[in-house]
Structures are given as structure tokens and as C-alpha cells.
Amino acid sequence: MLIGGVLVITRKNAVHSALALIVTLLAQAAIYLMLYAPFVAGVQIILYAGGIMVLFLFVIMLVSIERTEKERQFNKQWLVGIVAAGALGGLFITVYSKGQSIFPDRALPIAEAQNTQVVGTMLYGQYMFAFEIASLLLLVAIIGAVVMAKKRI
């Protein structure tokens, strides 16, 4: 996953970057699997690697590669970058060192075989409202895209 992530930002060719991003996303799905979350892993593969990245590639392929290769790859905001990276690294170190007190329950609360069913029950039971709001947000995005793409409806 790390190798893929580094390749995403260092490749000059945008299509190579996109392929490295796919590797990263698949590795992320594998991490979900190792965390006993097969449903999330499956959705990750379908949505990100299968759906979104295909559209990414679709767009990137139509952009001229010669022009993008001449563009400068790194910009000059290295100070902000270092601060942000340091903050994120500090967060990771804190979580890693104090992880046991923050996430005390290390045992798996539910059996792996029941994972999908439990996710379903939670989404449509306990978190129904948040789920519906999220789908409303997506609907707004779809309508917005249609309005922007079509001048005359």
C-alpha cells in the first residue's frame, strides 16, 4: 500500500499514477479484510477499484499525456506540507503508543461470519437517519452534475 501510495505522487505519467492508486486501494481492501471487515472490503473493491477508478482512467486517457509530462510536478508549498505531515505523523504516533487506552476493546465483538448482516442491521436500524442523509447528499450531487452538464433541460 505504501509503495503504491508513493508511486501515485511520483509518477509523471497520469495513467501510471492511476494504476498505482488502484494498487493502493486494493491493498486498503486487504487491510479491511485483515480487520475482519469483509463487507467493507468488498464494497471498497466494487466502488473504488471497480467503479471510480475506471471513470478516473476514462478521463485521464482523454487528456494529452505529452502536455501533462511537461508540467511541474511539485509545487513550492513545502513548509505547509511539512507541518501537515508532522501533525499527521504525531497523531499516528500518539494513537500507536496510547492505542490500548483509547481502543480498549481488542476482542472482536461479533463473529466474522455475521459481519455483513450486522452492518446491514446497523445501517437500517441504529444509523438510519445518517444513512438517509448521506444518500440525500449523493442525490444532490447527481442533480447538480446534471444541471451543470446540461445548459437546457
Added chain:
Amino acid sequence: MGQIIQYIQSYLRTKDLTPGAAGNVFWALVYIMLVFAGLSVAVIAMNWLERKILAHMQVRLGPMRVGPHGLLQPIADALKLLLKEDIIPAEADALVFWVAPFIVVLAAFTVFVVVPFGPTHAITDMNIGILFMLGVSSLSVLGIVTAGWASNSHYPLIGALRSSAQMVSYEVAMGLAVVSAILMTSLNAEGTGTLSMIGIVQAQQAQAEWFIFKFFPLGLVAFAIFAIAMVAETNRAPFDLPEAESELTAGFHTEYSGFRWSLFFLAEYSAMIAVSSIAVTLWLGGWLRPFPALHGPSITIAHVWPPADPTAPTGALDFVLALFPGLTFLFLAGMCFYSTVRMPKHPFFRIQTIGLAGFGAALALIGLILFWPPVRDRVGDIYWFSAKVAAFMYLYIWYRGTFPRYRFDQLMKVGWKILLPIGLGVLILTATVALLQTIWHL
């Protein structure tokens, strides 16, 4: 080592009901090898069958020269493809060009990890089986897109763009049809469904009904949507726009030759088998034999019909249907012998005639082995699953021989304006009927 011997012994013991239960590492390895070999043989057979069936549909003979009735033609083709020069175009992106066929092949073969050939005959059983299958098979579009782009040529690029647009849009309709079938698995006492491939078939077994006949028109309509979308998903005629030879020479694999081209070929056929096995699992009862709930009058024939599983029903229908695998092979052997008799009597054809007779004898031997009770009871599920998938394979060839190709706007119209609304309607109706049935017991 001792454990491995124990595993094998557990399979050979006739009383053991769950030999090679899904999830066992040793059996998983064995099944991986078997599935890989079986798939390769199936692809080779499909190559020959497609050419022969298409030829006969168009009143031609098809391959006739290599071996009797062209039986050895696929082997000759494979040799030719392996020996051909592997050209990478000078302006192509060599690395991506090199990787693309492997992505397609990996995606097409990985899905077979969860295909259930029987209650115990599967490489593994995942909690997210069907989700995994749809997800991994959707990865193959990445290979196609990168192949088209890396060729750095116009026809492949257009083919790749068409392919990605087509596959992304038909995945939506396909997903809706699959959801309505998964909804049907939740019609049990606990009210929880399952995504596991084995679980889906077991739900059909428990409800004593294939999902294609469930809530009568609804299951059938969902199945029809899936059957149309899966043809589009595998880029086959009449939806083979990504490789429309009259417009794009060969579409996304125009620049590929030799071994790499044959990888695309292999991936296309194994993807066809994969999506057909999704359809078989979801709607056609997977490994269940036809009429799973009917058994007929109970009979016991000593030495011929001792069921390996003492609790298994011993109906006459069970017995007759259990003989089918052996009878199929005997029928194929009979065809071989019939053709042997009809071979030209010229000495030039002597070796071919002997070979055909030998092939027939081998098939007959396999057929006879399949009548032996312990073998017969173990292969029944695999046989019915493969037979249903084979019917789909014939449908694919039939479509190719009879339907004209769609235009691209027509293809998009079918996907978004016809299949998607019908799929949504079927999903809502299925949910409504299921609710009425479970809550108000109508």
C-alpha cells in the same frame, strides 16, 4: 503429511457426509488445481464448440481438417499462438501494455474462488461471496481500458472507451437484479439473508424453489435483466461494440498478438463462465438438480442403489436423475463411435479413425465410472452445476450467431432507459411481495 492422508481418507470414506468441506486449506489447494484445469479444458472445448456451432448455424462445416471433425483444432491454434512473435508496438507504453492482459486474466480467474460447484465442492465460502464476485469481475474492465490506452493507437483507444462506458453502465442494472435475488434469500425463519454463494443455493434448497420461479414473474424478470446485462458485461455479441470488427478492426486488442492475445481470449471465455455461474447460483438453483423437492415413489435396489448418505431420500426420481452424469458421457461416447463408423475408409484417415475410437472408449470408461455409487453420489452436484453453465455457454454462441450488433446509442438506451427502470421496479415489487408474505402471511 499424516493430516493430508487423513483428509484423503475422509473423502474416500463413503459414510462421510461433508468430504472436503469448504474452507479447508488442503482441499482448497486441490480444488484450485481442479478448477484451473477444468477451466482450461472448458475454454479449449468452447473454442471448438463455438466455431462448430456457428458454422452449422450458417450452414458451413467449420474446422474439419485437424483431427476428426476438427477436434484437434484448438490444440493446433494454441500451439500457433504460443509460437507467434510477441510484438510490442514501438510507440506503446511498454509496461502498461505488458501488464494489461494479466490484469484481465487475474480478474477472470480469481472470481472462481467462491463459485460453489456443490455444497462441499468449492474452493472457499466467503461471507461476501456474491459481492466479491461482482467486484473482482468488475476489475477486468481496468485491464481492457489500460490495454486500449497502452496500445497508443486510435482503434484500441475507442474500443477501450466503449468498453468502460458499457461495463460501468450495465453493472448498475446487473447489481439491481442481483439485489432482488439476494432479497429472496432472506425469506426464512430468522429473516436474515446471505451474500455467501453457498448460502444462496442453500436458501433455494430450503425454500424448495429456484429463484427464477419465485414470485412468478418477478424472479424471471430479474433473471432476464441479469442475463442481458451479463452478455454486455463480457463484451459478447450482440453487445460486442468494444471489439466490433467492422468498425474498430479488433477493438481494444488490435495491437496484441501471440501469447498476450491468447490471454485476452482465455480471460473472455473464463469471464463468460464466471458470470454464467453467478446466474446459475442466484436463479437456477446452483448445484441443485431439477425438481429439487420431488422425489417420486421410494425404491431400494440392492447393490445398485445404496445411498452413501443414509438420510438421503431414495425416490425413483432421485435414482433416475443420479444416473444422468454417466448417461451424458455414454451419449458422447456413442456420438464418437457413430462418427468413427462414418469416417472415410481411405487409409489416409486410419490414424484419425483409431484416435476417435480411442476418445470414444475413454469417454465411455468415464461414463461407466460415474455409475459407481460412491462416485455417482459425489459428482451429482458438480454435474448439474456444469450442465446449467454449459446451457448458458450455448446461449452465448446462439446469440452470436443470430443477433445483429447494437449501435452504441441503442446500447446505452437499453442499459439506462429499459433495464435500469425495470430492475428498480422488480426490486421494489419483490420487497413488497416478500413483506406481504412474511408479515401478513398472504
